[in-house]
Amino acid sequence: ELKVEQNPLFLSMQEGKNYTIYCNYSTTSDRLYWYRQDPGKSLESLFVLLSNGAVKQEGRLMASLDTKARLSTLHITAAVHDLSATYFCAVDEYTGNQFYFGTGTSLTVIP
Amino acid sequence: GAVVSQHPSRVICKSGTSVKIECRSLDFQATTMFWYRQFPKQSLMLMATSNEGSKATYEQGVEKDKFLINHASLTLSTLTVTSAHPEDSSFYICSASQGRRDQPQHFGDGTRLSIL
Numbered sequence: 156e157l158k159v160e161q162n163p164l165f166l167s168m169q170e171g172k173n174y175t176i177y178c179n180y181s182t183t184s185d186r187l188y189w190y191r192q193d194p195g196k197s198l199e200s201l202f203v204l205l206s207n208g209a210v211k212q213e214g215r216l217m218a219s220l221d222t223k224a225r226l227s228t229l230h231i232t233a234a235v236h237d238l239s240a241t242y243f244c245a246v247d248e249y250t251g252n253q254f255y256f257g258t259g260t261s262l263t264v265i266p
Numbered sequence: 267g268a269v270v271s272q273h274p275s276r277v278i279c280k281s282g283t284s285v286k287i288e289c290r291s292l293d294f295q296a297t298t299m300f301w302y303r304q305f306p307k308q309s310l311m312l313m314a315t316s317n318e319g320s321k322a323t324y325e326q327g328v329e330k331d332k333f334l335i336n337h338a339s340l341t342l343s344t345l346t347v348t349s350a351h352p353e354d355s356s357f358y359i360c361s362a363s364q365g366r367r368d369q370p371q372h373f374g375d376g377t378r379l380s381i382l
Contacts, residue, residue, distance in 0.1 A: 197376040
């Protein structure tokens with residue numbers, strides 16, 4: 156079974172600081188997705204990474220994918236309170252038709 | 267932007283009831299819709315993928331007879347939880363896409379299902 160691990164599970168950080176969330180997975184895949192979920196709400200798609208070395212940026216968030224290391228990162232730059240949410244990565248292992256979410260990282264940005 | 271309407275937003279019903287959840291793409295044609303489930307305070311799982319006009323593809327471990335999915339038109343997919351029991355209580359989310367999983371997905375607001 157495909158395993159997807161996110162670290163950290165919980166993250167509390169001050170506004171203005173930088174931090175990185177890690178997503179490790181256990182199988183070969185070059186499709187990795189990042190989502191945001193606000194408390195009690197549905198999902199919002201953030202990034203779709205489709206190849207080794209892919210890097211995408213939107214505002215204060217930047218996601219990257221290293222398929223050889225089986226690792227994706229979500230980097231937060233100069234955090235603001237509005238970024239407080241839970242962030243999920245998901246790995247799409249399409250040859251075996253497996254799609255698994257990570258455990259999620261609950262981010263709280265403190266003013 | 268693309269809008270997906272999911273209905274109802276909240277359902278509370280007795281054990282043994284069947285519950286239908288609708289997912290509509292309001293301003294685009296969704297060839298593919300996805301259904302997800304989230305247990306309380308836990309991560310998510312993809313339950314199934316439905317393509318318009320064909321049978322849904324269920325993920326491993328998802329009971330197809332318990333979770334009936336219909337995608338009869340390019341704008342509507344339904345998930346019916348048959349004979350629901352308390353263990354079926356979850357947050358169910360749909361998303362709609364114009365193609366495969368790696369195409370942009372647009373999410374509904376989710377349905378919180380509570381079975382008493």
